[in-house]
Amino acid sequence: xxxxxxxxxxxxxxxxxxxxxxxxxxxxxxxxxxxxxxxxxxxxxxxxxxxxxxxxxxxxxxxxxxxxxxxxxxxxxxxxxxxxxxxxxxxxxxxxxxxxxxxxxxxxxxxxxxxxxxxxxxxxxxxxxxxxxxxxxxxxxxxxxxxxxxxxxxxxxxxxxxxxxxxxxxxxxxxxxxxxxxxxxxxxxxxxxxxxxxxxxxxxxxxxxxxxxxxxxxxxxxxxxxxxxxxxxxxxxxxxxxxxxxxxxxxxxxxxxxxxxxxxxxxxxxxxxxxxxxxxxxxxxxxxxxxxxxxxxxxxxxxxxxxxxxxxxxxxxxxxxxxxxxxxxxxxxxxxxxxxxxxxxxxxxxxxxxxxxxxxxxxxxxxxxxxxxxxxxxxxxxxxxxxxxxxxxxxxxxxxxxxxxxxxxxxxxxxxxxxxxxxxxxxx
Ligand code: S3P
Numbered sequence: 001x002x003x004x005x006x007x008x009x010x011x012x013x014x015x016x017x018x019x020x021x022x023x024x025x026x027x028x029x030x031x032x033x034x035x036x037x038x039x040x041x042x043x044x045x046x047x048x049x050x051x052x053x054x055x056x057x058x059x060x061x062x063x064x065x066x067x068x069x070x071x072x073x074x075x076x077x078x079x080x081x082x083x084x085x086x087x088x089x090x091x092x093x094x095x096x097x098x099x100x101x102x103x104x105x106x107x108x109x110x111x112x113x114x115x116x117x118x119x120x121x122x123x124x125x126x127x128x129x130x131x132x133x134x135x136x137x138x139x140x141x142x143x144x145x146x147x148x149x150x151x152x153x154x155x156x157x158x159x160x161x162x163x164x165x166x167x168x169x170x171x172x173x174x175x176x177x178x179x180x181x182x183x184x185x186x187x188x189x190x191x192x193x194x195x196x197x198x199x200x201x202x203x204x205x206x207x208x209x210x211x212x213x214x215x216x217x218x219x220x221x222x223x224x225x226x227x228x229x230x231x232x233x234x235x236x237x238x239x240x241x242x243x244x245x246x247x248x249x250x251x252x253x254x255x256x257x258x259x260x261x262x263x264x265x266x267x268x269x270x271x272x273x274x275x276x277x278x279x280x281x282x283x284x285x286x287x288x289x290x291x292x293x294x295x296x297x298x299x300x301x302x303x304x305x306x307x308x309x310x311x312x313x314x315x316x317x318x319x320x321x322x323x324x325x326x327x328x329x330x331x332x333x334x335x336x337x338x339x340x341x342x343x344x345x346x347x348x349x350x351x352x353x354x355x356x357x358x359x360x361x362x363x364x365x366x367x368x369x370x371x372x373x374x375x376x377x378x379x380x381x382x383x384x385x386x387x388x389x390x391x392x393x394x395x396x397x398x399x400x401x402x403x404x405x406x407x408x409x410x411x412x413x414x415x416x417x418x419x420x421x422x423x424x425x426x427x428x
Contacts, residue, residue, distance in 0.1 A: 001225055001226045002222055002225055003027050004180075006079065006178060010181055010184050012027070012040055013160070018212035018213055019059050019211060019214060022216055023056055023217075024054060024056075024057065025218045026218055026220075026221075028222065030408050031075055035080045036074075039072045039074065042069075043065040044065055044068075045058065061212070063090070063091060067094065068095060071098055071131070072096065072097045074099045075099055076332060076376060077099070082110075082111045082153040082156070083156050085097075085112070086157030089115040089119070089120035090162075090163060091136040092135075093135070094135045096132075096133045097133070098130050100376060106129070108129060111158075112128045114154070114158050117141070118140050120135065120136055120161070122134050136164075140161060142165040142169040143158060144169070146174070146201070147172065152177035152179075159192075159204065163206065163208060163210065164208065166208050167207075171203075172197060172204075176250075176300060178249065179204075186276065187275060188212040190206055190212060192204065221245050221246040223256075225406060226246045227308050228308055228383070229417060231308045231309075231386055234259055235311075237288065239418075240283075240286070241283070241284045242281065242283045245279050246282055248279050248280035251300070253301060254299075254303075254305065255309055257298065259312060262292050262320070266282060268280045268283075269281050288317065288364070290316055290317055291313060291361050292320055294321065303327060304379060306328055307380055308379070310339045310343060310357060311390075313359035314362060315364060317361055317363040318361060319360045322357045322358075322359075323356045326354060332379070332402070332405075335377065340352045342373075345372065346387060346391060347362075347369065347370075348360070348366050365391055367392055368395050369394070372397045376399075376402050378406050378407065385397060385411075389421075
């Protein structure tokens with residue numbers, strides 16, 4: 001499996017903020033991660049790809065970034081944008097940012113508001129969308145902030161800004177979100193503590209102004225990419241697939257828990273650790289799935305996997321109900337709308353509300369035959385191509401270019417395990 005996208009962004013950013021050289025292995029070489037690398041280079045960080053495929057970053061230390069002489073174009077990448085805004089909030093620089101048509105629609109107020117309270121200044125168009133400009137705080141202030149939305153990007157932005165502030169910056173998260181930033185900060189020498197609040201929320205605190213020491217890092221395989229071949233294998237009877245060294249961080253495993261509850265034969269083994277992150281081997285045997293109710297508290301642990309979970313649900317027997325999905329409306333596309341329209345175009349019974357989705361499975365192969373608008377959303381494109389593998393008539397995605405943002409070898413990987421994905425001249 002290709003390197004984890006979330007961990008790859010953080011490996012580049014945190015190595016840039018550490019002191020000294022670091023070599024990163026198994027970095028995801030996708031468009032989103034290239035955007036982070038290019039932005040950091042523009043901010044004065046030497047980053048090079050070695051001949052053996054590893055990456056070398058010469059860290060400049062917290063506070064050591066330089067002002068870029070042009071706009072940073074973050075492409076499709078929300079993680080690059082929001083985490084860099086956190087880092088830049090603590091640097092006395094002015095930086096202009098933009099992105100593609102999808103990223104320019106995504107809400108940035110969720111980071112702009114807390115970072116403003118820490119002393120950063122922003123100029124943005126209405127409702128804090130890109131393009132925007134940030135001027136970092138001269139004297140950043142520590143903050144204690146309760147997340148209004150469950151978002152690892154917002155949590156990370158605040159913790160990264162807190163690196164530049166004196167004293168302790170705390171983020172309170174009522175629901176667990178991925179903790180890759182906290183783990184990597186600790187690995188590089190920052191003090192990060194987690195305490196339980198009375199209401200069960202977690203308070204994550206970083207001590208400001210640490211000296212981060214550069215360290216070689218190894219990136220686990222991406223469980224959110226493994227999700228696509230895993231579901232393909234799980235819904236195609238007779239399949240047998242093994243994926244090794246996939247990230248096993250509990251905050252990322254909601255899909256695998258749900259697939260097992262739906263009756264999938266998924267075995268986990270070989271649990272071990274690389275660079276402060278757990279990894280595992282996954283073995284999937286294909287069979288028949290059963291529709292279930294997926295609890296809302298599983299949403300943050302499954303957040304990127306609902307498009308492919310909906311595809312699994314479309315081939316199951318019975319109805320699957322997924323709740324707590326409001327955040328899907330502000331991902332790379334409005335994923336609830338994309339899933340509903342796409343499944344309906346493939347002959348699957350589906351309905352949705354503001355934060356829920358209900359899919360009535362076909363008890364096996366779906367009719368298929370739909371033409372899917374990917375809307376610059378890699379996970380919509382990949383999910384519907386997997387549906388095509390389990391459909392009577394081919395499923396066509398209008399533009400698969402976005403797949404390169406997270407899983408550039410997706411088509412080759414799926415074809416290597418028996419898929420028949422290819423470019424088509426004729427569309428339905
Ligand atoms: C990510 C956090 C999640 C996720 C995204 C990557 C990260 O976004 O959907 O793909 O690397 O922190 P939110 O923070 O918006 O939930």
